[in-house]
Amino acid sequence: MTSGDLWRMSDECGEYALSPLPWYPGNLAWHLNLSRKQLRKNPALESFHEFLKHESEVGNVTRQEAVSMVPPLFLNVQAGHHILDMCAAPGSKTFQLLEMIHQSKEPGLLPTALVIANDLKVQRCDVLIHNTKRMCTANLIVTNHEAQSFPSCSLAKDDSEAYKDHCKPQRLEFDRVLCDVPCSGDGTLRKSHDLWRKWSSSMGNEFHLLQVNIAMRGIALLKVGGRMVYSTCSMNPVENEAVVAELLRRSGSSVELLDVSTELRELVRRPGLGTWKVS
Ligand SMILES: C[S@@+](CC[C@H](N)C(=O)[O-])C[C@H]1O[C@@H](n2cnc3c(N)ncnc32)[C@H](O)[C@@H]1O
Numbered sequence: 001m002t003s004g005d006l007w008r009m010s011d012e013c014g015e016y017a018l019s020p021l022p023w024y025p026g027n028l029a030w031h032l033n034l035s036r037k038q039l040r041k042n043p044a045l046e047s048f049h050e051f052l053k054h055e056s057e058v059g060n061v062t063r064q065e066a067v068s069m070v071p072p073l074f075l076n077v078q079a080g081h082h083i084l085d086m087c088a089a090p091g092s093k094t095f096q097l098l099e100m101i102h103q104s105k106e107p108g109l110l111p112t113a114l115v116i117a118n119d120l121k122v123q124r125c126d127v128l129i130h131n132t133k134r135m136c137t138a139n140l141i142v143t144n145h146e147a148q149s150f151p152s153c154s155l156a157k158d159d160s161e162a163y164k165d166h167c168k169p170q171r172l173e174f175d176r177v178l179c180d181v182p183c184s185g186d187g188t189l190r191k192s193h194d195l196w197r198k199w200s201s202s203m204g205n206e207f208h209l210l211q212v213n214i215a216m217r218g219i220a221l222l223k224v225g226g227r228m229v230y231s232t233c234s235m236n237p238v239e240n241e242a243v244v245a246e247l248l249r250r251s252g253s254s255v256e257l258l259d260v261s262t263e264l265r266e267l268v269r270r271p272g273l274g275t276w277k278v279s
Pocket of ligand 1: 087088094145148182183233
């Protein structure tokens with residue numbers, strides 16, 4: 001697609017049909033100000049639509065909600081990291097993590113990092129595998145466990161080290177944990193119309209304990225000095241601030257809340273709530 005095509009598209013659809021997300025590093029994420037219907041039905045957009053479909057199939061482009069791209073960015077993934085994505089399906093954030101570990105390698109070398117992507121539901125693990133195989137990576141393991149009781153894993157050392165150490169496997173501790181938990185999803189009401197019928201004010205309460213248990217397991221699997229990001233697609237403080245407060249209460253001085261105000265400065269944000277009502 002040429003820049004001329006893009007300008008023609010912008011003329012058709014308003015000035016900002018396509019614009020970079022200012023907070024995403026390296027101009028790697030773009031906002032497309034067009035509905036699915038506009039993309040499919042407008043003949044002027046046909047070649048752009050074909051381009052998007054093709055690039056998505058081969059793994060060069062992922063179509064994803066902007067807000068869902070935020071949590072992996074705050075993990076600050078580095079080359080060689082061991083990363084656990086506890087509730088990973090359908091895999092949009094896993095894909096982003098894989099992109100990060102493949103970007104951070106030296107040209108010509110395969111990354112040494114590892115992503116373990118887990119989900120409770122086996123059918124959703126299938127979708128995750130389908131969605132991530134576009135990456136053609138050797139650095140992903142998909143597991144199917146309850147995240148709140150995710151097992152401890154061991155890592156075989158390379159041959160020479162294993163020989164010296166009498167083949168003792170090493171306990172795998174994670175540098176990074178993404179804890180994108182199941183939730184009421186009330187932050188997606190705009191697009192999830194079936195939720196309008198199902199939603200009740202107590203839904204958040206029903207998820208709270210599971211969310212705490214999953215995140216506590218994530219903390220237990222984390223290396224000293226590691227980083228965990230907790231996220232939901234809900235606006236309910238019982239599923240967000242109240243979970244984080246409980247994690248801090250239970251973990252005492254072994255866990256601290258990180259101030260990330262200097263990271264992704266362009267991202268518009270506001271402080272978390274300090275008080276909330278439980279219905
Ligand atoms: C918010 S979605 C995750 C979205 C995913 N991180 C992404 O970006 O594509 C929550 C996921 O948690 C899974 N799940 C629900 N209960 C779980 C549990 N106890 N342990 C692990 N996964 C669970 C669901 O199957 C669902 O796929």
